[in-house]
Amino acid sequence: QVHLVESGGGVVQPGGSLRLSCAASGRNFRSVAMHWVRLAPGKGLEWVAVIFYDGNNKFYADSVRGRFTISRDNSNNMLYLQMNSLRTDDTGIYYCARRGAAPAAVEYFQHWGQGTLVTVSS
Amino acid sequence: QSVLTQPPSVSGAPGQTVTISCTGSSSNVGAGYDVNWYQQIPGTAPKLLIYANTNRPSGVPDRFSGSKSGTSASLAITGLQVDDEAAYYCQTYDSSLSGAYVFGTGTEVTVL
Numbered sequence: 001q002v003h004l005v006e007s008g009g010g011v012v013q014p015g016g017s018l019r020l021s022c023a024a025s026g027r028n029f030r031s032v033a034m035h036w037v038r039l040a041p042g043k044g045l046e047w048v049a050v051i052f053y054d055g056n057n058k059f060y061a062d063s064v065r066g067r068f069t070i071s072r073d074n075s076n077n078m079l080y081l082q083m084n085s086l087r088t089d090d091t092g093i094y095y096c097a098r099r100g101a102a103p104a105a106v107e108y109f110q111h112w113g114q115g116t117l118v119t120v121s122s
Numbered sequence: 123q124s125v126l127t128q129p130p131s132v133s134g135a136p137g138q139t140v141t142i143s144c145t146g147s148s149s150n151v152g153a154g155y156d157v158n159w160y161q162q163i164p165g166t167a168p169k170l171l172i173y174a175n176t177n178r179p180s181g182v183p184d185r186f187s188g189s190k191s192g193t194s195a196s197l198a199i200t201g202l203q204v205d206d207e208a209a210y211y212c213q214t215y216d217s218s219l220s221g222a223y224v225f226g227t228g229t230e231v232t233v234l
Binding site: 045062 | 124155156157158160162167168169170173174177179209211213214215219220222223224225226227228
């Protein structure tokens, strides 16, 4: 049974930093890609970043590249998102997510955390 | 704005069928990349409804079905129920984006 729990959200001023964490339980953490997805107020889901199983391959949405860094600790089943130079449009609920056991050519998000709220405001 | 376009809203009476389209391009859906679909009820995490175009995870009712043709994909909800009121999103991979993954613009389903 896969279980994902995010933490680290809060209120931060524009230009500030925040580090989100995602604790994962269940099997195969070190063999799957992990993603961050966000939901801004009044907007739709936005994919933010992915880190593949070994931590060497990482990709970001254009809106966060150069400001956010995704990382993982496979020894402790943890996923992180370091967010720097935060802007008001980064406000939203941040979810960590991963695929299920069924094979697929394109990453799909079967398992989600409950989300952690990030508010960027002065 | 997303490279995957969905209608902002669709509606139907209980028991009816509604269909949500997801229109992409030759760098995503048209390139053959699989499409996935999600349901999100306000205040809750998204839920996977369909993966790899047509596959339902265990526990998802067969009232939900997916299809794909050319540069578009569709999600059909048959026997519409009040509990189906939610936002629905398609998602795939885009080879023209350096980031790679993308969600559709989202569709609000209203049960009349």
